[in-house]
Each structure stands twice: as structure tokens, then as C-alpha cells.
Amino acid sequence: MKAVRRHVYGAPEVIELEEVPKPEIGDDGVLVRVRAAAVNPGDWHLLRGTPYVLRAVSGLSKPKVPGLGADFAGVVEAVGKGVSRFQPGDEVYGCAPGSFAEYVAVPEGGPIAAKPAGLTFEQAAAVPTSAMTALQALRDKAGLERGQKVLVNGAAGGIGTFAVQLAKAFGAEVTGVCGGANVELVRSIGADHVIDYTKEDFTRTGRRYDVILDNIANRTVGECRRLLTPAGAYLSNSGGGGRWVGVMGRVIRLNLTNLFVRHTLPTFVTRENAADLAALRELIEAGEVTPVVERVFPLAAVSEAIAHVERGHAKGKVVIVL
Structure with missing residues (x-):
């Protein structure tokens, strides 16, 4: 499959489009043919390896994992023998590392859910x-x-x-x-x-x-x-x-x-999960929420898409189509 890779930290120019093996799935796995993937600020942070404190996890001198991307929307191509929630042909959306690729693999219990009815793949990828x-x-x-x-x-x-x-x-x-x-x-x-x-x-x-x-x-x-x-x-x-x-x-x-004020100043890290994807699907299908997609780029132009988001003035979401 075609997939975006980077083997060093740096500007969007270090991104390469490579031929790599499809991800393999186990008994609980879902293989998804990606139709669209969204760009997030986290993508350019990982690309550049900043802030440097992140490198304690992502790799000190070079990235441990070469892929980029997290959000996706697509069609289930295959499922493991233990999977009951999904079957080939289902339209789904969710989160998976390395989603700037033609295929991703997600555990059945991971952040994956049925795609909201009425949304295009580009719109659905903008959500997670x-x-x-x-x-x-x-x-x-x-x-x-x-x-x-x-x-x-x-x-x-x-x-x-x-x-x-x-x-x-x-x-x-x-x-x-x-x-x-x-x-x-x-x-x-x-x-x-x-x-x-x-x-x-x-x-x-x-x-x-x-x-x-x-x-x-x-x-x-x-x-x-x-x-x-x-x-x-x-x-x-x-x-x-x-x-x-x-x-x-x-x-x-x-x-x-x-510690010293009466106001609530909570900090948090987004928790990717199927339950919230399902809750969002209900709100979208009820007409309460509609994704705003500013621009769409092909997979070969991921570097341009990430640079656009890094500049900080994108309206809504920027999406990659495959």
C-alpha cells in the first residue's frame, strides 16, 4: 500500500510517500481501506519532534514510528475471526496511528464506529x-x-x-x-x-x-x-x-x-474511544453538528496540507483524500 512516512524530524519536506506492506490484523482486528484522513496539530508536532519533551516517547534522535496521521474514515475490508461488531463493506470512522495511508488496522474494541449517515468520507474523517x-x-x-x-x-x-x-x-x-x-x-x-x-x-x-x-x-x-x-x-x-x-x-x-483559586481549571488529554464516536454520530445525524472542512488535499500533498495547518489559520478541518 501507499503510505506517508518520515524517518527524521523536520519540516514537511522530509515527508515521503512509500510503498509498504498492508497492516496485519489479529483475531480482534479490523482492516479498513482508508478513503479520507484529517490533519491535526499533533501531526506537525510529531513531524518536527516538538516540543522536545515528546521525544522521550516518540524517539530521541529520530521517530520510532515513521507513520503520520490519526483520524480516518473508510470501508472495512477484512475482520478477524473474533470480530462481531463489523463486517467487510461497513463504512466506519475513527482513530488509528498512521492514517495517512491506504489501509489502517484497528482493534474491534478501539476507537472505531459506524460512519455517520449522510456524511461524506471527507466530512467523517474531520470529526474524531x-x-x-x-x-x-x-x-x-x-x-x-x-x-x-x-x-x-x-x-x-x-x-x-x-x-x-x-x-x-x-x-x-x-x-x-x-x-x-x-x-x-x-x-x-x-x-x-x-x-x-x-x-x-x-x-x-x-x-x-x-x-x-x-x-x-x-x-x-x-x-x-x-x-x-x-x-x-x-x-x-x-x-x-x-x-x-x-x-x-x-x-x-x-x-x-x-490549588489556590475558586475557579475550576481542569487539564485533560483527549481519550479516543468508540462510545464518544457513537455519541457524536447521534448528534451529527440529528443535525446538531456538521463538520466544517476548509480544504481537501490528495495523499501525495500531505506535506502541503500539514504546512497549511501549521500556519495556524485553517478554517475548520483540512482533510486528505485517498
Whole structure:
């Protein structure tokens, strides 16, 4: 099969398209012919090997695993003899390491579920990591309730477009922060209020929020805390920290601050699982959530797609088609 590989850390130019063996499956395995795969910020972090603290797991001097990509949508080609949930021909979506390839293998009990009806493969591939991140942040960590006020910083990005729609589906009043070119997009996916950060500083509006989901981290934790109601929650999945620790720097600060303040400042790592993929499928099929896909690239242009996402101004998701 054709698959994206990189054997050294570096810029998108180090990516190669190679012929490699198809993945093998065991008794509990599902072999999927990938039809589309989404690009996530994690892909360029792994590509460059930054922040450097990640190399303790991914490989100190060069990548231990040459593949890239995580999210996929496709068609089941084969299943192990112990698999009962899926059969060849099923349309599925989910997460698997190395999804920038013609085939991936996923355990039956892993993060794989039936593809939402009515979505193209490109749309379905855009969902898993970004939508699960938004879902777990709002539902599980913030405990979002109907009638609460939510601010999403970075509302036009991959996680942000899902967060706006999920918060609305949960009955919240939603404010989205984005650049001027994306105001209409954010309004069209359900935001009650939109702040153009090129014209207005969202930390100085005087408004208060029960939940802030910060996908950009371009303001300090203290500035954001001042926007919270007394029992409010601030969640960040981004942040500075340089090449050495990256977002972990903000995670450390949040955990320390959490010891001394009344607000909730939870940190979290997205947990990829089939149950949340099924929950998202229900919301999508009910018309509550629609993936926003900005651009589609062929597999041979993965380096260009990752570079586009790394520049930081993609609207919604960028998807690879195979």
C-alpha cells in the first residue's frame, strides 16, 4: 500500500510517500481501506519532534514510528475471526496511528464506529480527534449545563467549530472569538455572539462566562479567569512553553493555579474511544453538528496540507483524500 512516512524530524519536506506492506490484523482486528484522513496539530508536532519533551516517547534522535496521521474514515475490508461488531463493506470512522495511508488496522474494541449517515468520507474523517476533544472538554471536564454562557477562543478552527456547535446542542449561550474573515462562518454554525479579535479584545468586554474553552491561549490565565463567573471553568488545550515543553508549560501553570483559586481549571488529554464516536454520530445525524472542512488535499500533498495547518489559520478541518 501507499503510505506517508518520515524517518527524521523536520519540516514537511522530509515527508515521503512509500510503498509498504498492508497492516496485519489479529483475531480482534479490523482492516479498513482508508478513503479520507484529517490533519491535526499533533501531526506537525510529531513531524518536527516538538516540543522536545515528546521525544522521550516518540524517539530521541529520530521517530520510532515513521507513520503520520490519526483520524480516518473508510470501508472495512477484512475482520478477524473474533470480530462481531463489523463486517467487510461497513463504512466506519475513527482513530488509528498512521492514517495517512491506504489501509489502517484497528482493534474491534478501539476507537472505531459506524460512519455517520449522510456524511461524506471527507466530512467523517474531520470529526474524531477534534470533535472528541471539544466534547470531552465541555461535557466531561466543564460539566456544561443548559443555559450557561460559553466562550470559545479560536472558534473557527478544527476544535473550535465543533465546540461552538456542541455547546449550542447542550443548550448554552455561545460566544465565539475569531478573526474578521471568519465571523460569518462562526455565526453560521450557531454562535449567539461573535467577537472579531482584530477589532475587539475579548478580555475587555465586561462579559462573564460559565465556561471558557481556549484553543489559542493568546491571553494569560489570569486575564481569562477575570471573565469567569464565581463557579466558572477555564479549559485550555493550547499554549506557549517554547520548543522544550510546549503546551505542558501552560498545563503546569494551570495545575499550580488550581490549588489556590475558586475557579475550576481542569487539564485533560483527549481519550479516543468508540462510545464518544457513537455519541457524536447521534448528534451529527440529528443535525446538531456538521463538520466544517476548509480544504481537501490528495495523499501525495500531505506535506502541503500539514504546512497549511501549521500556519495556524485553517478554517475548520483540512482533510486528505485517498
